[in-house]
Amino acid sequence: MTSIDYIIAVDAMGGDDSPDKVIHGIDLFLQEDKNIFFNIYGKEDLVKKSLRKFKHINPNNFKIFNCETKIEDKNSVRDAIKIGKDSSMWRAIDSVKNNESHLIISSGNTGALLVISKLLIKMMDGIDKPAIAGLWPNLKGTSIVLDLGANIEFNEKNYIEFSKIGSELYKVIFDKLEPVVGLLNVGSEEIKGHEELKSSFNKLSEQKNNFLFHGYLEGNEIKNGDVDVVITDGFSGNIALKTAEGTVNFITKEIKKIFSGSLFGKFCYLISFFIFKKIKNSLDPRKYNGGIFLGLNSPVIKSHGGADALAFYYSLKLSAKILRGNLVKRIKANLEHEQNQ
């Protein structure tokens, strides 16, 4: 019999093609790792129908909790809170609050997930706001960027808090003792940064940190990989993330257009088919799926609504890593250590 390390609460109903992609993602995960148990929240008949399609998921590793309603992407957060108490998302989050699960993952409405998690799981002592962190591939490996959209307004305390908790996340995922942390800023000397950014820079330069402080970096430097943890306000971070997505999409389409624009191009593409497959695999955004909500008393993971089963599987792997690395405990210990200094 396998021993269970951790229990993950899954909102099976959020995002496109759910619950199929969610159950398929769990099935892919369990092929590699049977030490995680899944509390699955969703419409029981649909979940059961999905389960019949996949063979690695068996009753030792899951339990279904029937939820008749779901929060839709189009629901406002206010509506989600009002009508959502019996929804798969709410009940999955609630199971973490009640210590029945250790982490909650959903592909549903981001705003609702953020606000309901804050409401039920609550913020850690000493942390003002939650942040959404994401994985970014770079030329040397992967960096973490936060905040990707949880907070529009930002002050010095947020920059410093997010530097601390972001670096703990990096340690847990990438097993590096002293990650390099940088603040995202604009270029020219004259017009450099908000006041809050400047004072955060000064404070982080002076104080002892649980990371190496790099100073500022600019948008084009994110992809270099010299900085492991990139700290920015949620407005700029979200725009940077989406702009990078749009740019990848643009380049991919341009390349396709030119290869398919001539007979010779089509021939070259055919010849290079396996090389292109390798490139596609190397740039595959599904490997970086999963927004990590930081600063709450338990980890909350947002899988991309449009992501497929493989992408969901990657975010489950990320979830398991976060649980096994004791992320929340480490962040709390780090914050207490600070307070006692």
Place this chain on the structure above:
Amino acid sequence: MTSIDYIIAVDAMGGDDSPDKVIHGIDLFLQEDKNIFFNIYGKEDLVKKSLRKFKHINPNNFKIFNCETKIEDKNSVRDAIKIGKDSSMWRAIDSVKNNESHLIISSGNTGALLVISKLLIKMMDGIDKPAIAGLWPNLKGTSIVLDLGANIEFNEKNYIEFSKIGSELYKVIFDKLEPVVGLLNVGSEEIKGHEELKSSFNKLSEQKNNFLFHGYLEGNEIKNGDVDVVITDGFSGNIALKTAEGTVNFITKEIKKIFSGSLFGKFCYLISFFIFKKIKNSLDPRKYNGGIFLGLNSPVIKSHGGADALAFYYSLKLSAKILRGNLVKRIKANLEHEQNQ
């Protein structure tokens, strides 16, 4: 004899490889268009040495103004103003102020160019702040994005002003009667935008504009080409621009790495050589070189410091288009029309 339409003041000393790349860029420009005259500001002996290398540039089209000093990239704006009065940049800007030139272009220190231009050429009546606008290739053509870094703090008046002047710029460059203007924002409903952004949205939705108002767009939508003029604050705009640059660089390197990683890959690359040349040409950032400072009484163009002669040539073509389209006059007429309504 050719008749001269406009006079462009050129700071020949800014950026890498100057004055060579500047003179070479002018030479390329004059091969196509002899109706522009260049007032060249720089160290006379260096400029003359450069001139001997290129054959299309002749005395009918330029005059050299000897300037012994130059503003360096490392100079702070304060230092630039203090020591820069005899510099090539200052004197080029001053020639516009004195109606000896119609437009000034420089590859030098952005902050200094912005502040000295503001000091000498002054803001248009009714415009609070200058903006830096840039050309972005998209799936349908080219859009204009502003502000790319002139202003960190932004309010409703700036969003509305920049929508107006940005759309006039679009009309002049792309000859479209009613450009589509959008405000760059973040995604999720709950966390949508600053207060200033929301009130600008409401105002632009209600009032009569000199463009079609699209509403909000997100970072990934810039590249779709549904919006011609993208308005954002200088902080987010600069981060978006740099992040897009970094992403292009990242993808290009990844593709190169995979093609050159195996003998078969190298073979495929050789076969597809002309296709890749076409792709490189289609994605060439030099075609989009040139930051346009808007809101001043005369146009000021910033060529990328690291850009080469061909890139400088493209920014000269852009400059000529802006002059011939009477950009400043059109913006002023538009603003007066508003005031008289």
